Amino acid sequence: MTSRDGRWTARVEYAGVGLGEEQFAATPFEQISRWVGEAHARQEEQGDVPEPDALSVATVDDAGPDVRTVLMRFLDPRGPGFVTNLRSTKGLQLRDDPRVAASLTWPSMFRAIRFRGVAELVDRAEVEVYFRQRPWGARISAWASEQSRPVAGRAPLEAAYEQYAERFPDHGRPDDVPVPEDWGAFRVRPDRVEFWAGRVNRLHDRLALTRVGPGDLADAASWELTRLQP
């Protein structure tokens, strides 16, 4: 909300529970999973975290940084992953330059997790398992949309949908629709992970993990924890 002179006036006190070093889980992966799980539970109980898996993903190309929101569809000790069209803008950017940053933000919980690292392609087998779980219409749209390319209007998009709906009819089976070749997933392999927990008077908690060894997020010895000033 802005006042008439254009200054930001709405102030929300960040009354979060914070995050202390003593509360930090045994491994980075456990801590990430805990917060993701609590965001899902909060949505189920209070309904104020509508997309707990919304993940902002930043890429870079010659024109500079770029950012968009996707849904986290994979999470394991290697890092968070998302599905997308591999020939989309982000797909092409990540193939040229795999450096990536991503952020899960849960404003109603005064929490965020921020990742920085490199993107890698998720194995085809894992992508296929996920694709088969998608509703039929979403699988058809994956064929119909040449994501990020211009289209002359809504009509050609809907025509493409109808064309693929006819080609791959809905028999209620997970293999009704094959995975399009251009469709896949990226995983963010982080070298840095930061947990932000909003607290009163803007004196927030920031605990950052930096990679100091070759292990994944389940290997505590590969990560060093540092508190940062808010």
Ligand SMILES: Cc1cc2nc3c(=O)[nH]c(=O)nc-3n(C[C@H](O)[C@H](O)[C@H](O)COP(=O)(O)O)c2cc1C
């Ligand atoms: C809540 C939300 C969830 C989204 N989920 C995805 C997703 O999982 N995968 C995806 O490719 N795009 C998703 N999008 C659309 C992207 O934000 C973006 O428009 C699209 O991926 C094209 O981005 P690009 O041109 O940078 O490649 C989502 C958008 C929103 C707002």
